[in-house]
Amino acid sequence: MNLDTVDRMTITQVINAFNGYYEKESERSKALKIIGWETTRWQTWMLVNIQLKKKDRIKDPSKLLRLEWDEKDKPLTKEEKEILNNRFGDKPRFNGNK
Numbered sequence: 001m002n003l004d005t006v007d008r009m010t011i012t013q014v015i016n017a018f019n020g021y022y023e024k025e026s027e028r029s030k031a032l033k034i035i036g037w038e039t040t041r042w043q044t045w046m047l048v049n050i051q052l053k054k055k056d057r058i059k060d061p062s063k064l065l066r067l068e069w070d071e072k073d074k075p076l077t078k079e080e081k082e083i084l085n086n087r088f089g090d091k092p093r094f095n096g097n098k
Contacts, residue, residue: 001017034069037067038067041061041062041064041065041067042061044061044064044065045058045061045064045065048064
């Protein structure tokens with residue numbers, strides 16, 4: 001976005017553009033964090049396993065290092081439900097793990 005484009009925008013449009021950019025960068029940063037931790041866990045898993053006998057090796061990297069996104073079927077918090085309901089409409093659609 002160049003300066004001429006910003007000059008023609010209303011303040012609401014500028015704020016919306018800023019918020020959109022911030023949200024996009026926040027998601028990008030979160031994705032990079034996940035990739036970094038997954039890579040670190042995989043490398044550590046490989047380095048540990050090459051030093052162990054075949055029968056003692058760790059089969060699953062998540063057994064070596066648990067990460068917060070490994071938890072499956074974790075119930076939604078009230079705050080998460082509220083955010084989802086606000087984003088997708090007034091009808092309560094998200095009532096837990098469904």
